[in-house]
Amino acid sequence: MKNDKSIPPEPEGFDMNICKLVEEFQSEEKCREYLEGLRWPKGVECPRCHSKEIARVKERDQFNCNACQYQFSATSGTIFHDSHLSLWKWFLATYMMLEAKKGVSALQLKRTLAVSYKTAWYLCHRIRNALREQNPLPLRGTVEVDETWIGGKARGRGRGYKRNKVIVAGAVQREGALRLQLIGHADRKTLHRFIHQSTAPDTEAIYTDEWPAYRSIADHDTRHETVNHKAEQWVNGKVHTNTIENVWSLLKRSIIGAYHKVSVKHLDSYLDELEFRYNNRKNEWAFRDALLKLVSAEKLTYEQLTNGKSKKTSDGAKNAPRHKTALSQAGN
Ligand SMILES: [Zn+2]
Numbered sequence: 001m002k003n004d005k006s007i008p009p010e011p012e013g014f015d016m017n018i019c020k021l022v023e024e025f026q027s028e029e030k031c032r033e034y035l036e037g038l039r040w041p042k043g044v045e046c047p048r049c050h051s052k053e054i055a056r057v058k059e060r061d062q063f064n065c066n067a068c069q070y071q072f073s074a075t076s077g078t079i080f081h082d083s084h085l086s087l088w089k090w091f092l093a094t095y096m097m098l099e100a101k102k103g104v105s106a107l108q109l110k111r112t113l114a115v116s117y118k119t120a121w122y123l124c125h126r127i128r129n130a131l132r133e134q135n136p137l138p139l140r141g142t143v144e145v146d147e148t149w150i151g152g153k154a155r156g157r158g159r160g161y162k163r164n165k166v167i168v169a170g171a172v173q174r175e176g177a178l179r180l181q182l183i184g185h186a187d188r189k190t191l192h193r194f195i196h197q198s199t200a201p202d203t204e205a206i207y208t209d210e211w212p213a214y215r216s217i218a219d220h221d222t223r224h225e226t227v228n229h230k231a232e233q234w235v236n237g238k239v240h241t242n243t244i245e246n247v248w249s250l251l252k253r254s255i256i257g258a259y260h261k262v263s264v265k266h267l268d269s270y271l272d273e274l275e276f277r278y279n280n281r282k283n284e285w286a287f288r289d290a291l292l293k294l295v296s297a298e299k300l301t302y303e304q305l306t307n308g309k310s311k312k313t314s315d316g317a318k319n320a321p322r323h324k325t326a327l328s329q330a331g332n
Contacts, residue, residue: 016287021095031087032061036074038292046070047077078295079126089113093123094290098280102254103273125305128269130297131276131290138200139173144207144244145195145214146170147186150255150267166264168251168271171198172244178278180247180271188213207239247278 025031036044044054044063051067062073075081080090093113096104110120151165167186171194172178179198183190191213195206205223208214210230218224225239234240251274280286 015285016095016099018095021092025088025091028087029061031091032074035078035080035087035291035295038288039074039078039295047072075295079130079297079299080295082299083123085113085115085119085123089115090123090127090294091291093120094127094294095287097124097127097273098277098286098290101277102250103270103277122302122305125266125269126297126300127290127294128273129300130294132269132272133275133279136179136198137177138203139171139177139179139198140200140203141176142174142205142207142238143199143203144172144174144241145191145198146208146241146244146248147183147191147211148248148251150251151264166267168267169194170244170247171195172247174243178247178275180275182268182271186211186213188215192217207241209241247274250274250278 025034043052044056045052046054046063046065046068048070049065049068051065053066055064055066056062057064057071062071064071073081075087080087083090093104093109096109096112104124106117106121106124109115109124110117113120113123115123147167147169149165150168167183168180169183169186169191170178170180181194181198183194191211195217199206202221204221205225206214206217207225207227208217210226210228214224214226216224225236227233227236227239227241235242251271254274255270276290280289283289
């Protein structure tokens with residue numbers, strides 16, 4: 001029976017599939033155990049006093065700290081805790097979000113999980129927020145940079161700000177990671193700042209199109225080469241921006257296909273989701289790593305979300321509000 005060619009190989013680069021998900025996480029108990037292992041890989045620890053003298057209160061899924069008497073559970077203090085949603089629904093939603101190349105809409109989750117639209121919407125946002133890369137490593141090697149307009153008609157660069165549109169800047173390392181950011185203007189200052197924030201100082205090469213704002217990005221250890229799209233030149237030897245162009249088409253298809261309409265206010269969280277999916281495309285532990293991020297994530301209340309004050313903009317000291325410029329420009 002070995003090497004039966006009729007059986008398709010497991011999809012590469014993903015540690016989870018729907019059958020495994022049902023087998024391994026069909027009960028609250030199993031999900032809870034898994035989260036416990038992720039949260040305390042070296043044994044349960046009191047979140048309050050960090051003591052490891054813990055008594056397990058099995059029938060209530062709780063722990064009792066012998067040192068400070070604090071009672072807690074595997075989900076205490078995590079985004080799962082105040083949620084009325086079963087853990088397996090969180091797991092399933094996370095799986096669906098990672099697995100769908102073009103993303104999952106709140107409407108789709110509403111149907112699959114049999115929850116209200118509001119619950120599904122809030123769930124999506126909390127997952128995306130948790131998936132956000134907190135300390136992204138700088139890109140190096142060969143990096144493609146481009147920017148695109150989202151909302152309204154196809155890309156119309158250089159025609160000034162348009163109220164119903166926002167601009168997304170993207171940088172992608174060849175065979176490497178992706179960084180996306182909402183920007184207010186596609187001007188030289190903004191794009192140069194984005195490139196300096198996303199790439200290492202000794203990045204070998206930066207490939208862009210001929211947009212003048214990218215000029216002079218080169219320095220003594222970084223080449224800058226361009227392809228001239230206006231002259232229908234798409235590839236010039238190794239110089240092209242096809243990788244980042246592919247990301248744009250993925251982003252646009254997901255906005256049209258899965259989300260139908262993305263409000264400007266929440267676009268940054270869709271970018272976080274896309275980034276996570278892209279940057280973990282070869283990570284065979286993507287599902288585990290996503291849950292690890294969820295169990296370690298800061299809470300995000302419904303009010304923070306709907307007031308447009310997500311965690312990342314409310315505590316500016318810790319995380320600079322990376323999308324603030326564009327969000328205020330967009331006027332909602
Ligand atoms: Zn304690």
